[in-house]
Amino acid sequence: MSVTDQAFVTLASNDIYCQGALVLGQSLRNHGTSRKLAVLVTEQVSHGIRTVLSRVFDEVIEVSSLDSADLEHLALMRRPELGVTFTKLQCWTLTQYSKCVFMDADTLVLCNVDELFDRDELSAAPDSGWPDCFNSGVFVFRPSMETYAHLLQFAVEHGSFDGGDQGLLNGFFSDWATTDISKHLPFIYNLSISSLYTYSPAFRQFGTDSKVVHFLGSSKPWHCKYNPQTRTVTEGGSPSGHQHLIFTTLWWEIYTSSVLPLLTGLEEIADTEGQEKHRFGGVEVVMKRKNPSPANVQSQPPAQHANPDCLDNPTNKIQSTSSEAGNLEVSVCEPEPVPPSSATYVDIPASEPAPPSSPQSDCEAIFSPDSSLSEPASDTQTWPYSNPDPVPQKSLELGILAASVTELSIQAAEEIEPRTEEERRKWEEGQMDYMGKDAFENIKKRLDRFLQ
Numbered sequence: 001m002s003v004t005d006q007a008f009v010t011l012a013s014n015d016i017y018c019q020g021a022l023v024l025g026q027s028l029r030n031h032g033t034s035r036k037l038a039v040l041v042t043e044q045v046s047h048g049i050r051t052v053l054s055r056v057f058d059e060v061i062e063v064s065s066l067d068s069a070d071l072e073h074l075a076l077m078r079r080p081e082l083g084v085t086f087t088k089l090q091c092w093t094l095t096q097y098s099k100c101v102f103m104d105a106d107t108l109v110l111c112n113v114d115e116l117f118d119r120d121e122l123s124a125a126p127d128s129g130w131p132d133c134f135n136s137g138v139f140v141f142r143p144s145m146e147t148y149a150h151l152l153q154f155a156v157e158h159g160s161f162d163g164g165d166q167g168l169l170n171g172f173f174s175d176w177a178t179t180d181i182s183k184h185l186p187f188i189y190n191l192s193i194s195s196l197y198t199y200s201p202a203f204r205q206f207g208t209d210s211k212v213v214h215f216l217g218s219s220k221p222w223h224c225k226y227n228p229q230t231r232t233v234t235e236g237g238s239p240s241g242h243q244h245l246i247f248t249t250l251w252w253e254i255y256t257s258s259v260l261p262l263l264t265g266l267e268e269i270a271d272t273e274g275q276e277k278h279r280f281g282g283v284e285v286v287m288k289r290k291n292p293s294p295a296n297v298q299s300q301p302p303a304q305h306a307n308p309d310c311l312d313n314p315t316n317k318i319q320s321t322s323s324e325a326g327n328l329e330v331s332v333c334e335p336e337p338v339p340p341s342s343a344t345y346v347d348i349p350a351s352e353p354a355p356p357s358s359p360q361s362d363c364e365a366i367f368s369p370d371s372s373l374s375e376p377a378s379d380t381q382t383w384p385y386s387n388p389d390p391v392p393q394k395s396l397e398l399g400i401l402a403a404s405v406t407e408l409s410i411q412a413a414e415e416i417e418p419r420t421e422e423e424r425r426k427w428e429e430g431q432m433d434y435m436g437k438d439a440f441e442n443i444k445k446r447l448d449r450f451l452q
């Protein structure tokens with residue numbers, strides 16, 4: 001039964017973060033939430049992406065980082081660094097709902113979490129870095145214009161001790177740590193992926209109960225590259241290592257099966273040397289093909305662990321292998337010498353449709369008890385895994401992916417602004433801006449676009 005006056009709320013201030021919001025929204029839908037889904041967007045989010053968001057979310061609500069209300073103007077004039085933070089605080093203005101659960105766009109639900117609505121404001125899980133503070137990536141709140149005004153006033157008077165919304169909210173709800181234990185959400189509702197290696201025995205013990213994963217920190221799943229044929233992720237350009245490949249791979253599974261098919265208007269802008277760039281709004285999905293012949297692809301052996309021991313973690317490692325039952329085995333082991341390659345790989349078996357289950361019980365369908373978990377001596381966990389509501393494989397994009405794409409990545413689409421009159425005159429006079437607009441790669445981009 002749907003509950004119309006309660007909602008999960010997220011925020012995306014640009015088209016890249018929208019990719020995260022779409023995966024989050026789709027994961028909530030896949031696990032049969034009975035609550036509404038709302039996404040706050042700012043003016044930078046493109047029209048096309050808003051249309052796609054509206055296919056996953058019940059409400060796409062534009063908020064402004066510089067709202068017209070006097071108090072906000074005043075606050076931002078005095079504390080300009082709080083701009084992004086203020087955007088998140090605007091979730092309190094959603095008074096059409098009696099209660100909401102805010103979730104960062106870099107979170108992912110692993111099962112139905114509607115029971116969060118049994119909690120009251122302000123319920124949140126401890127932050128892994130400083131557990132007397134709560135992490136503001138997942139929290140239960142009651143929309144109220146009065147609370148919103150108090151929050152803004154607090155921001156003007158006290159600021160945020162970390163410069164972001166987390167410091168501000170912890171300052172405002174400062175009795176969270178001591179007053180009411182029911183407002184402490186269990187850590188499994190906001191599992192910071194860094195905990196997989198900072199406290200691996202706890203992850204081994206409790207990890208299979210995880211309900212919400214949070215890709216906290218500078219390295220997000222959309223910074224990785226993904227091979228849809230072997231279902232492996234590779235670190236892409238980011239200096240920090242991804243130790244949480246199981247969840248990053250799951251993120252990409254949802255992205256390719258449920259989000260990419262929604263981006264049906266993907267405009268192809270270039271196809272050079274086996275690399276296609278599909279542009280949609282402010283994002284480009286880059287597809288590389290190494291084996292263009294479908295016959296070639298079909299004859300490939302099953303996914304191999306190209307580099308199973310390559311996690312460059314100083315203390316321990318998590319490696320994943322596929323089991324015969326279609327489950328994902330997770331094993332945590334001691335460090336071994338790091339190979340020279342910076343690439344990291346993980347295998348995920350084919351996802352199987354979950355058995356029919358009521359929304360409230362789908363955690364059990366996904367995290368069924370496994371005997372290997374009860375053996376403390378064993379270093380191996382079975383991670384039952386399924387994507388309960390995959391989009392049919394026959395969709396166009398998936399057909400393309402399955403046939404020949406060996407690497408998918410997401411990047412911000414570059415804006416190529418038109419030339420101004422002044423620039424055109426200089427160009428005609430032979431005064432080129434070789435280091436800027438007239439750099440070779442920009443000219444090549446213009447040509448590619450013109451020639452397509």
Ligand SMILES: O=c1ccn([C@@H]2O[C@H](COP(=O)(O)OP(=O)(O)O[C@H]3O[C@H](CO)[C@@H](O)[C@H](O)[C@H]3O)[C@@H](O)[C@H]2O)c(=O)[nH]1
Nearest residue numbers: 011012013014017104105106136137164165166167216217
């Ligand atoms: O350019 C941006 C940056 C952030 N966000 C939104 O704001 C959230 C928080 O940013 P994120 O990059 O997820 O921050 P974290 O790495 O999670 O860092 C921590 O610090 C942030 C700032 O205090 C808090 O908002 C987070 O909840 C907390 O986990 C995102 O998920 C988005 O919903 C945007 O829409 N656009």
Ligand SMILES: [Mn+2]
Nearest residue numbers: 104106137216
């Ligand atoms: Mn976050």
